[in-house]
Amino acid sequence: MSLATLLVLADGRLxxxxxxxxxxxxxxxxxxxxxxxxxxxxxxxxRLHTTGLVSAAFAAGACARTGDFRxxxxxxxxxxxxxxxxxxxxxxxxxLLRAGRAMWSLPELGREPHxxxxxxxxxxxxGLGPRxxxxxxxxxxxSGPAGAAVRLLGLDPYAVHALLAxxxxxxDRIAADAAARTDDPVDDLPxxxxxxxxxxxxxHATWEVRLFAS
Amino acid sequence: MRAEARIVAEADGRGGTRxxxxxxxxxxxxxxxxxxxxGAVTVHLVxxxxxxxxxxxxxxxxxxxxxARLTVRSVAAQLALPGRAxxxxxxxxxxxxxxADATLRWLPEPLIAxxxxxxxxxxxxxVAAGGRLLWRDDLVCxxxxxxSGDVRADVTIRxxxxxxxxxxxxxxxxxxxxxxxxVLGGGRAVGALVLAGPGWPEPALxxxxxxxxxxxxxxxxxxxxxxxxxxxxxxxxxxxxxPGE
Numbered sequence: 408m409s410l411a412t413l414l415v416l417a418d419g420r421l422x423x424x425x426x427x428x429x430x431x432x433x434x435x436x437x438x439x440x441x442x443x444x445x446x447x448x449x450x451x452x453x454r455l456h457t458t459g460l461v462s463a464a465f466a467a468g469a470c471a472r473t474g475d476f477r478x479x480x481x482x483x484x485x486x487x488x489x490x491x492x493x494x495x496x497x498x499x500x501x502x503l504l505r506a507g508r509a510m511w512s513l514p515e516l517g518r519e520p521h522x523x524x525x526x527x528x529x530x531x532x533x534g535l536g537p538r539x540x541x542x543x544x545x546x547x548x549x550s551g552p553a554g555a556a557v558r559l560l561g562l563d564p565y566a567v568h569a570l571l572a573x574x575x576x577x578x579d580r581i582a583a584d585a586a587a588r589t590d591d592p593v594d595d596l597p598x599x600x601x602x603x604x605x606x607x608x609x610x611h612a613t614w615e616v617r618l619f620a621s
Numbered sequence: 622m623r624a625e626a627r628i629v630a631e632a633d634g635r636g637g638t639r640x641x642x643x644x645x646x647x648x649x650x651x652x653x654x655x656x657x658x659x660g661a662v663t664v665h666l667v668x669x670x671x672x673x674x675x676x677x678x679x680x681x682x683x684x685x686x687x688x689a690r691l692t693v694r695s696v697a698a699q700l701a702l703p704g705r706a707x708x709x710x711x712x713x714x715x716x717x718x719x720x721a722d723a724t725l726r727w728l729p730e731p732l733i734a735x736x737x738x739x740x741x742x743x744x745x746x747x748v749a750a751g752g753r754l755l756w757r758d759d760l761v762c763x764x765x766x767x768x769s770g771d772v773r774a775d776v777t778i779r780x781x782x783x784x785x786x787x788x789x790x791x792x793x794x795x796x797x798x799x800x801x802x803x804v805l806g807g808g809r810a811v812g813a814l815v816l817a818g819p820g821w822p823e824p825a826l827x828x829x830x831x832x833x834x835x836x837x838x839x840x841x842x843x844x845x846x847x848x849x850x851x852x853x854x855x856x857x858x859x860x861x862x863x864p865g866e
Binding site: 431435438440441446448449450451452453454455456457458481482484485486487488489490493577593594597598599600601602603604605606609610613 | 775777783784785786787788789790791796797798799800801802803804805806807808811813824826830831832834835836837838842844845846
């Protein structure tokens with residue numbers, strides 16, 4: 408396993424369109440629920456232990472079970488009740504595949520897989536393991552909105568990165584759990600939901616003007 | 622306390638529904654209620670004891686046969702309470718099967734997570750192609766002016782052999798970030814209503830923090846978060862009304 412390859416995969420500068428998505432933060436800011444660094448900390452922690460947990464499990468699964476993409480993809484559909492979030496996940500999956508094809512040799516995944524499935528497939532193609540795929544997935548679910556918070560609220564970037572540093576041990580634990588469960592049936596994989604992320608995404612999708620796609 | 626209860630509803634051959642099995646034990650007691658006339662049957666869960674309490678292990682099986690129509694309600698909220706020191710979490714496992722052309726409407730009062738409780742709720746419903754399901758779960762995080770206990774609710778709804786909806790919700794001190802802006806945002810009540818099968822309303826925003834969303838498969842989820850249960854009811858109750866009720 409190459410640590411440098413993991414950094415390439417998890418780098419926020421990977422040209423896969425991640426910067427266009429706020430991970431639900433733009434909706435939470437507009438609803439007045441995130442105003443300062445403390446609110447952002449609560450948002451990121453809840454997102455990590457719901458969306459992050461699920462993304463990590465499915466990225467690990469897609470990395471370990473390269474023949475099961477379709478089942479995993481359907482499993483994410485069943486865990487994503489918001490159509491706006493399903494579209495956002497598939498748009499990011501497609502963008503990630505485009506970038507990934509230029510870097511590694513990828514199997515056939517369909518045109519628009521969910522983002523964690525695409526991420527797991529890229530990790531496998533890059534020679535990484537399920538745990539690394541899960542780390543990249545869980546980290547991505549919080550680093551994206553953390554960056555968006557600096558742009559949306561003008562928060563102190565040092566304080567925002569301190570939040571990410573504090574979440575790092577939790578990301579490691581989530582990734583280790585995800586890597587230990589790659590043989591579980593898809594129905595038994597984590598399904599932790601975040602009602603306000605679903606509802607915020609639906610409302611956000613109706614806005615005429617927005618800074619982020621989701 | 623361990624308890625099992627079972628409901629089996631089947632078509633009576635004259636356009637109505639009869640209960641072939643209606644069996645419960647405290648605290649899962651069941652009563653047939655409502656008029657005998659009409660095609661559907663209503664059963665109420667009547668709490669036979671306080672709880673669930675830590676250590677309780679409860680199981681309910683519901684089966685709705687072809688063309689039968691069953692509504693299940695409860696007379697009062699479930700109040701999850703801590704048990705004696707060292708008791709395992711309380712558990713309520715629900716299994717339901719809905720046959721083709723059958724309808725199950727599951728419309729209980731909310732579950733209240735009293736401070737200090739540890740409760741696990743597991744639901745698994747299998748709906749055959751052509752069956753209809755209306756499944757409501759409301760949760761209140763703590764009684765008035767108290768912190769929430771720990772509740773973890775796990776739902777799997779399958780339709781025509783595929784998983785339509787998988788959802789887990791964890792609240793309370795054991796659930797990191799649950800009251801943060803991504804999950805409940807300080808809301809103390811949350812409700813979910815799964816509508817599976819054909820013939821439901823169109824997706825819509827329901828006002829406040831509530832929406833009726835089309836699932837990827839044949840069905841919809843209405844989700845609502847509120848300061849209190851009244852806001853959740855205001856959003857979800859109108860979707861639960863049935864003709865003739």
